[in-house]
Amino acid sequence: MILTHINYFADLINYFSNTLGWGFGGKILGYVIIALIYMTFFSVAGLLLVYLERRVAAFFQLRLGPNRVGPWGLLQTIADALKLLTKELFGTDRKDNLLYHSAYYIVIIASLMALSAIPFSKGLVAFDVNIGVFFISAISSVGVLSILLGGWGSNNKYSMIGGMRSGLQMISYELSSGLAILTIVLMAGTLSMTGIVEQQRDMIFLLKGHIPALIAFIIFVIAGTAESNRTPFDLPEGEAELGAGYHTEYSGMGFAWFFLAEFINMFIISAVGVTLFFGGWLAPFGITDGLGPEWAWGLFWFFLKVFLMIFLLMWFRWTFPRLRIDQLLTLEWKYLLPIGLLNIIIMAVFVYFGLIL
Amino acid sequence: MEQVTLNTADLKSQEYFLNMGPQHPATHGVLRLILTLDGEVVKNIEPDLGYIHRSIEKQCEYEGYKQIIHLTDRMDYLSAHINNEAVALAIEQALEIEVPERVKVIRTIMGELTRIASHLLWWGVMGMDVGALTTFMYAFRDREMINDIMEETCGARLTMSYSTPGGVMFDLHPNFQKRVKEFIPHLRKVIPKYDELLTGNVIFQKRMKGVGYLSKEDAISLGASGPVARGSGVHSDIRKIKPYSALDKVDFKEIIYTEGDNLARYKVRMDEMLESLNIIEQLIDNIPDDGIQAKTKALIKLPKGEFLQRVETARGDLGVYIVSDGKKNPYRVKFRSPGFSNLNALIEMGKGHLIADLVAIMSTLDFVVPDIDR
């Protein structure tokens, strides 16, 4: 299938290097600008998500949440970030300095890389590869490395238990989320994120693939929650059991990076879910087609869908109790994985006989 | 060729120590448990107490009998009124005073309200311990209503010092009955919701069922009391065994579950809240009107002898054991606190479970650390 590739980021680099004739230097400038855009997005989205989480949690818990700093308390998380920036960084005495400090760089790098492959709107994807889905799921498993390193390097038993739990959990649930993604890939016939979105022009995959797609979606949500370490799968943190788990010994910005990355991971999981199942940045039933620039409407629809998905994850978090480590594994290996495998076979049969809508 | 055999008995992982507490979210205060762990499996538990030890028993030896009462507030602060009542009853028993009926009824209603408040707090924290954070605020909303009732009548929300030897400090506030009658239907309405939210939840059920088993024999031998013992099928409600205050006039069920696991203890407390509402409902409409204070001397001196009064606090069997030598100060006061004995049960139950289960078990034992340390 031939897709008309529009990519505004590529255009930008092209503009600097070729139109302005700055050559290699222009290319570098373009990359830097794109990187800055993504890093700004990383921090702003992270802070907004933290604010949103606190506000949503408050409404679930009969409270008001942050409402003092700025209008509706919107600047609360920025104030918190400033506070964390100015805090002293202190850790345990005998920490492994290299591992301890590299942990939060890895977590940022992994989240930013995964972010780069997500199509925010028509033509707004920094790293548009033909194996986008594959790339994201590969990169998101690098994130576990940071948690393991943080847990090990802190030289704290609670951190270590948290890190080990996290490794166990991430590696197990990677399988299920991968299978859920593959189910959709079977239907789409492409691994490219933009390709998958374009395929859903007529109907979103959740409806197109009906039963197998719905099962895949449920599996994806469960596995995604587990991968982003959120309740009911927040065992690596498990504040009632482990204090704060793997980031117990981090203070100031070290902690803040983990914290932001956790929320960005949630965003990535939701974004992937939206792209795979709900047609990404496409307007539902094409209701805004031709009303204005497609990329602007795309951004709107994309973020609306992602917000709804994130809200679902938050709803989970503020309702459910936490699982135990053995139950976590039972859920994965005895329920999600067999069902996922069966589901992929069913989907293959459906696709082969053209039973999908 | 050399045969390599692997003897599984030789495969050993290194055991290590983990300090749980004194500052740990799950120990609800300053309890310190020294855990021996193998991976995440708890091999041994050794409690280390005393981080909030104020030597109340020693202090009592230097205080007058009236002055003991405010100290007991600070033991098990969640059932402060029942503690006050225990000391007041022990002193009344020694002096052989008959308190007015009104006092008895007021004490019983207050005691049951305290019990509900304590169980509600426990329910909220129980949810937190297993990871459901929202339960805490829901429980606090309802508990706040009880606290308001308490504050209106006793002048304090938690440490009421409401009972005195021979009576109570203040008469009931005119709003008391109205507020209690508002509270009863409210709690009746929300508890089924809470059951849907937490009790019925499949994750919660899996976390609770069959975890932390305590057999009936062990429960007795370990000195467990209150909901912990009743969850194991031990008939141990002092309100039934030796009714005090107005409890002999009301009709209520002793909640007993025989499974002996976390879920049984959980259900005992949930049902007990409703049963306490029953008790209050029976008493609230006809509070007799015959004064709030029996005649006592300004300086109370107990006759020579030993006096034991047992009451059922929210945590279990509280015993106040006063040895008097006839002077104005007691010779020896012992508070047999339920939490201290229940801690024995934790040592026994926690072995062989994962840390997460240990936290859940600790939660169902419902510790209040000042009650353990005294």
Add this chain to the structure above:
Amino acid sequence: MNTETIQNKLAGIFPELQFSEEASQFLNIIVSKDDYIKLAETLKNEGFDYLFSMTGMDWGKELGVTLHLERTEDRFMIVVKVMLEDRENPELPTLENIWKTAHLHEREIYDLFGINFKGHSVMKRLLLSEDWEGYPMRKDWMDPSKMIIR
């Protein structure tokens, strides 16, 4: 079970026991140090399976322990007292193996009264720190810097 049956039964086994019901609601049994563990075993077999509380006592001259024992079957309670003349080195056998609840109670008594329970699995300070001197619940324990006596 009532007071007489248990009194007669025990008097048959232990001729040296002293019984009194004076100034107490329960039957008080005063036992010597030597018969202590045997009496405990006998009582356990009699159905006194619930060790309600273990109270360390300082009677001025003697140290001792007061046990409140209860039958869960009919909720009949008796009090057992054991007195130790030796204030320097008081020792008692442990009840840990008879009633498991004695585990922590005995540690507490050791901590506050200094009675050493022989055979106890963890005979360490429970409430106070390891370097604490003296046994604060004894009547002769004084610490002017920590106590204000009116």
Add this chain to the structure above:
Amino acid sequence: MSYIGDIIGGIKTLLNGMKVTGAYFFPNIINRKYVITRQYPDEPAIVFERFKGEVVMWHNENNEHRCTGCQACEIACPNGSIEIIWDRVLNPETGKKVKQIDQHIYHLGMCTMCNLCIQACPTNAIMWSTNFHNSTYDRSQLTKVLNRPGSKLMAGVEE
């Protein structure tokens, strides 16, 4: 078949739980219907009339109090948080020496709000105030003198 039954039953209980929290969340978004917290400095705290905040001494408009200096409260206090400094002053009318308080010192930091002093007071000189703004930067500020400077015993209290 119980395998699939378990899954469906489990998901059902999870949805039940979400229903309960959702029933609180959505009204809260619209009109804060179930919000129970109060915005404290903006909204005043609810304090009941019997609230035991701190012990105060009642004074009338002529700066007179009712404390005779009998020290009943000092004896009744379990924590030693009340100290009364008193003196014997010659009453010019009757020519007799009368006990008069100099300072009624109250250590708020040691008070456990047990009500025993107020119960013990024979002349109703001291009472509870509902003030709960008791935090200070220095512990010594918690020691208060309850009788105002220059205050006198109200006439007629002695009898």
